[in-house]
Amino acid sequence: MEKWFAKPGSGHQEPLSKLRIGIPRVLNIWSTHQFWIELFTALGIGKGGLVFSSETSEQQYRDFGQGRGTVDCCYPVKCMAGHYGELLYGQKRKIDILFSPMIYSLPSFLQGYVKDSLACPRVMSAPENIKAGFLREQDLFAELGIQYVAPMVSLGEPQLAAKQLFEAFASVIPGLTRHQINHSVDRAYAALANFDHQLRSKSREILAECAASGTPCLLVLGRAYHMDPGIGHEIETELQAQGYPVLWGQYLPTDEDILDWLFGAEIADGIIGSPLDISDVWRSSYSANTNEILWAAKFAARMPWIACVVRLSSYECGMDQPTYTPVQAVTECSGTLFFSFQDLDSTKPAGSVKIRVETIAYYLERYAKQIVQRKMARLSPQSPMPCLVNELTQVVAASAATEPNC
Ligand code: SF4
Incomplete structure (x- = not known):
């Protein structure tokens, strides 16, 4: 040693x-x-x-x-x-x-x-x-x-x-x-x-604000160093500039009430043993960052207000490659929008990033409310988060009266 x-x-x-x-x-x-x-x-x-x-x-x-x-x-x-x-x-x-x-x-x-x-x-x-x-x-x-x-x-x-x-x-x-x-x-x-706790609490606040205002949010799934502007090219900032709050995959809330709400039915059915169990989607769970990315995809698939997941990964990343398919599948099977920026390197193609960000914003504008509504319908109405859910229920009811189904 x-x-x-x-x-x-x-x-x-x-x-x-x-x-x-x-x-x-x-x-x-x-x-x-x-x-x-x-x-x-x-x-x-x-x-x-x-x-x-x-x-x-x-x-x-x-x-x-x-x-x-x-x-x-x-x-x-x-x-x-x-x-x-x-x-x-x-x-x-x-x-x-x-x-x-x-x-x-x-x-x-x-x-x-x-x-x-x-x-x-x-x-x-x-x-x-x-x-x-x-x-x-x-x-x-x-x-x-x-x-x-x-x-x-x-x-x-x-x-x-x-x-x-x-x-x-x-x-x-x-x-x-x-x-x-x-x-x-x-x-x-x-x-x-303590730092981790503060950021998770902030994410919970953002979700509460989304519920109160009826605004969907996005989840960025990357590795921590994608926050570095030279590595992640500030794609999350561009997304936020479109008016949608952005959550970061590593810092989602893990409070018991939220996890019970999202995963309780699957635990009761014996599909998973705990809200933090990822064995249903990822068996090779050796890497800390990879495990957290898979868990965040599961969380996003169930959380109604996360209407879109944006995946970031870097050039020649051997760790991310095997996860592309499961992460996308977990996200999309819930009807959540999924976009990815792969092979990020030193080139920042500002034009194409802008076009893709605008495309994401277009899809959110068009489909986000229906996505939220459908995801909400799958969760228990007996929510352990009544303040959030009551607010959302009103938003969903109002939007259902005016929006066509997609
Ligand atoms: S192989 Fe992938 S996860 Fe590992 S350091 Fe490189 S980019 Fe990061």
Whole structure:
């Protein structure tokens, strides 16, 4: 196991409060940033001591990452070279440490209902892959006096993660104790859970507003890093500009009342064992992100106000390919509209994105109310969410009187 941990390198002797740590804003950092921020805060990083690279852009890659690629890989991993380069030689104030965790597994609300909660293998190995590009001609880290710290971290297993982080930081933080790291890791998990809770609550609020106003919404199904404008091309922003609220697949509400309402009948019929069970649609449930995408598709298929699902995936994504068909089938069998933007890479074809977004808006305008009405009819009228459902029932009754069936 030792070989997986970063080598001690030069080793800084200064306290953490005096160091600057750079973290590439890439891949699963997009869903775990609150963990890392709180971890380093609890360990005593100084003000301004933690710096994230900027969002992905062509300029960033041209200026800092070009020529640093090592193996042909998917687009989000390829972009990491620009982030590494920006942190290494694009800072006004030099960083002391480049911290790029090899995230092996992820915390997930589906843990216990799925086979595992692993990160994509390319995500796990990406730091090693990208680092090699900066060692090719000479060791740029050594030349710039920057320590490279890239521990394997099993974020899906808190006790193991604490052990891994202790071993990784022993060479970075003088006098670090196991008690300190355990305490800091606990705080980091709490911060991540709190952030997650806030976003899920926000999604619930959006659904309540949709019910109150009779406005359908869209669900974007992608990976967390598709929020990066250079990776996801801000497609969700374009959709929102059409006047429809947008929910993000990773942050759907998981409150008991909503889940009972959506999945209760299937549990009673013995089709699934829990609202979080995805074994009916996805048996190979090893990947945390993939599991959550499948679950979100199930949620969207049942939630009346989600009238449309928009799937995003990146160029050469081997993880997403096997899920295209099940995700589309789960969504469409409920009558929910489904559109996808696949193979996203550095080209942002603004014209064609605009046309496709306008097409989605046209379909929503034409069919959304009927979709909501039909989905509503399948759910129990004895709703555990009476405030939402009463509002929706009035909206549906009003629209049924004026709209033709599609
Ligand atoms: S999920 Fe797909 S795009 Fe993302 S890192 Fe893995 S292979 Fe690459």
